[in-house]
Amino acid sequence: MQKTLSITIGKGSIGHNNRAFFADNIDSSRSQNNIIFCKENIKAVYRELFDTALAEYNAKQKRKDRIIKDYYDHIFHSKQEKPFYELIIQVGNKDDTPCNSSEGKLASQILIEFEKDFQKRNPHIRVFNSVLNMDENTPHLHIDFVPFATNQKRGLSTRNALTKALEQQGFIAKGKFDTSSKLWIDSEKEKLSEIMARYGIEWKKLGTHNNHLSVLDFKKQEQKKEIVRLENKIECTDNILKSRQELLNDTERIIDELDGEYQEKKAAVGQLDDEITGKENVLAETAAIISENNSLIEISADKVSRIKNIDRIQAKKTLFGDNVTVSQEDYNNLSELAKKQIAAENNNNELAEKIVQLEKDNAALIDKNKSLNNELKSVNSLRDKLNSALRELSDWKNKYQKVMDFIDSLGLKEKLREFLKPVVQHRSK
Secondary structure, three states: OEEOEEEEEEOOOHHHHOOOOOOOOOOHHHHHHOEEEEEOOHHHHHHHHHHHHHHHHHHHOOOHHHOOOOHHHHHHOOOOOOOOEEEEEEEOOOOOOOOOOHHHHHHHHHHHHHHHOHHHHOOOEEEEEEEEEOOOOOOEEEEEEEEOEOOOOOOOOOEOOHHHHHHHOOOOOOOOOOOHHHHHHHHHHHHHHHHHHHOOOEEOOOOOOOOOOOHHHHHHHHHHHHHHHHHHHHHHHHHHHHHHHHHHHHHHHHHHHHHHHHHHHHHHHHHHHHHHHHHHHHHHHHHHHHHHHHHHHHHHHHHHHHHHHHHHOOOEEEOOEEEEEOOHHHHHHHHHHHHHHHHHHHHHHHHHHHHHHHHHHHHHHHHHHHHHHHHHHHHHHHHHHHHHHHHHHHHHHHHHHHHHHHHHHHOHHHHHHHHHOOOOOOOOO
16 A cells, blocks of 8 residues: 655644634544644743753853843744744545545554654754644644754854754755755655554655645645745734733833832932931031130130239238238239139139030030031932932933833734734634
């Protein structure tokens, strides 16, 4: 028994493969017969494969514009690589191997065995979604994968690169028509034919790729390819919109946090202004007290000087021995000075104590003055920093407003609402 086989690289539509929606050529009553071998989140697979290499790459970058924040998003927007690739594997066709026949069941067993060892045969191909569909005309297998090349000198040391990944598996291009991809697919076809042979089926090789198809079948196949292409485009657009919406949400959250910080720092600046004014008033009062104390010290010194004048009065000896006589004027002066001496001696002690206390107060006030000046310098430095932070926050607000204006000009919000509308699908019974 002979049958054709085909292994082609498809556009890739995870939603179609996993029946997130149903095309017209699908019999939904047989969808329960589909087999899901693998179904993983592609972003989680990217983190598994590339996070370590991405961290190493970013650590070496001196320019911020060369840092890659999200490698999946980076590849998604790349013009050279695709986020993932897909193989479509089929044994027979709709005429000799329909799904609801014994031939179809045999073909499904061959495809199951082929899928079982596919990951082992391809160490640089990371399969994240693999489905055998039994609800269309012919059993066929979808294998979705992310290629990864290791020990790379350019870019990430481990990166998404189909040709490099296949070269590391030994498939080196030999010319324009013998590319790495073609050599790899030819090898997988040989593996599939070996499995077919174990089930008694010979590989029926055709002279051209599509000469076994009728004109109508060929047109249907081309229409199916176009549908897959459009579905993939819709998926890509939806992912872009989701990414941009996440960016908007993150930006709005950051702006809210910055605005709260702005208000807190603005209040702190006002409080510091009040504190500075209070300390300046205290400094003025301290300076006035120091001036008054200096005046008291000068007055006290003058009084002490007067008291010392008493010692300058000269005594005169008489003929009668040690008795001293003075003139009436000197007597009066002496009497007056004696009284002042008594009073001065009493005041002198008080003034001396006051002078000592005033000098201590002056020293304390000078120290306090220095401390207040230091505090003022610290407060002024903090106020300068807060004012700088306020200016920075204002710049962020202006940038955020420009981002919002740009997004509004693209009409992305309206497009997002359209994509989020529920789609009513009519399934054939």
